[in-house]
Amino acid sequence: KKTVYKSVCLSLALLVAVTVFQRSLTPSQFLQAPPPPTLEPQKAQKPSGRLVNPNSFWRNPKDAVAPTPVASRGPQTWDVNATNCSANINLTHQPWFQGLEPHFRQFLSYRHCRYFPMLLNHPEKCHGDVYLLVVVKSVITQHDRREAIRQTWGREQGVAGPGRGAVRTLFLLGTASKQEERAHYQQLLTYEDRLYGDILQWDFLDSFFNLTLKEIHFLKWFDIYCPQAHFIFKGDDDVFVSPTNLLEFLADRQPQEDLLVGDVLQHARPIRKKDNKYYIPGALYGKASYPPYAGGGGFLMTGRLARRLRHACDTLELYPIDDVFLGMCLEVLGVQPTAHEGFKTFGISRNRNSRMNKEPCFFRSMLVVHKVLPAELLAMWGLVHGNLTCARRLQVL
Ligand SMILES: *[C@@H]1O[C@H](CO)[C@@H](O)[C@H](O)[C@H]1NC(C)=O
C-alpha cells in the first residue's frame, strides 16, 4: 500500500514539474493558476482556489476530480413508508370502464398509486465511484435467472477499466403476484438477499402492468441513492449481455450526455388485437403511434438522463407498457433515443428457428440479446468466453 501511495505522490510531483516546466512558470505561479478548463462548470462554480492551498492539494489529490458531492437535493431516504392507496371508485360507474378487460380495470383503478414503500434496500451499493450500474428487472420466483446472471454478465467489477469506477449489479423486484406464493417466496428472497445483498424490493404486486411502477420506482431510487453513477444498464432477466462490449461502447461516451441507447422502435403502433400481450384498448391510448422508445429487454442510459427522466415521468399518467412509458417521458424532455445494431431485444433473427440465434460468434459481437434462459445463458457464456474462433469480428460497435 505504501509503495502505491509513494508512486502516486511521485507521479503527481512529476506532473507538476512537467507542467511547470512546459509553462515556464515558477512553482508558486503554478499553484495560483486557475483550475484547468477540463473541470465541469458545476465544479468551476465552487470557490476556486482548491489548488491555491498546497496542503489541501497534496493531501487530497483526488478531491479536485471527484464528482460533486450531492448537496441540497432533498431527502436522502425513501420517503414512502406506508401504503395507503385505495381503488379509484370514480371510474366504476363509467360505461367505457365497465367494458374493459379485468386487468385493464385493475390497472386503471390503481393508476394514481405511484409510490410504494421499500421492503429491501441497498444504499451501500452506490457508495464510492460507480461507473456502470446494472439493474435487472426480475420477479420473486425467477431465482435461477438471477443466479445465472450473477455468474455471468451480472458479475461485479471493482473497476470498469483504467481510471473508471466500479460496475455494480442490482435486481429490481415487487412482491409475489400470487397470494399462495407470497409467504414462502418472500422468505426465500430475504435469504437470497442476505447472501448476495443485491435485491431492491418494493411493496407492489409484480404484474406485467406494474412494470411501469418498477420503472418509476427505480428512477426515484436512483435519484436518491445513486445520483453520481455515470451510466446505467437496465434490462430483463432473460437476456444475454456482453459487459465487455458495453464498456467498450461507453469508452467514448460522456456521462453528461442525454443518452439512451438500445433497440429503438420508431412509429410503433399500439396493438389492437385483443389476444396479444401488448393489446391496448383505444380508451387507454387514442393516438395512432407511440413516440420512439427503446425495447425494455436492455438499454443503456446516462445517470444524468435517468435523473432528468425521474421528474419528466412524474408529469405523466402511468401507462401499462413500461418501455413505451419511458419513451413518453423522453418525449417530455425532447430527447431522442439512439438506435444501435448491437441491441437485439427481439433476438438476433426474428425467425425463432434461425441458426443465427444460437451462433456464439454473433453473441460475441452483440451488446444485448433477448431471449435467453438460464441454461442457454450459462452455455452461451462459456462458448463466447472460451476458445472461440470467429472468422472475423463482426463490426457492430
Ligand atoms: C414514516 O415512519 C415514521 C417513523 O417510522 C413516522 O413517524 C411517519 O409518520 C411515517 N410516515 C408515514 C407517511 O406513515
Ligand SMILES: *[C@@H]1O[C@H](CO)[C@@H](O)[C@H](O)[C@H]1NC(C)=O
Ligand atoms: C388512508 O387514507 C384514508 C383516506 O385518505 C384515511 O381515512 C385512512 O385513515 C388512511 N389509513 C391509514 C392507515 O393511514
Ligand SMILES: *[C@@H]1O[C@H](CO)[C@@H](O)[C@H](O)[C@H]1NC(C)=O
Ligand atoms: C375522484 O373524484 C373526485 C371528485 O371529482 C376527486 O376529487 C378525486 O381526486 C377522484 N379520485 C381519484 C383517485 O382520482
Ligand SMILES: *[C@@H]1O[C@H](CO)[C@@H](O)[C@H](O)[C@H]1NC(C)=O
Ligand atoms: C400493482 O400493484 C398494486 C400494489 O400492490 C396493486 O394494488 C395493483 O393491483 C397492481 N396493479 C396491477 C395492474 O397488477
Ligand SMILES: *[C@@H]1O[C@H](CO)[C@@H](O)[C@H](O)[C@H]1NC(C)=O
Ligand atoms: C483451442 O482452439 C485451438 C484452435 O482451434 C485448438 O487447437 C485447441 O486445442 C483448443 N484448445 C482447447 C483447450 O480447446
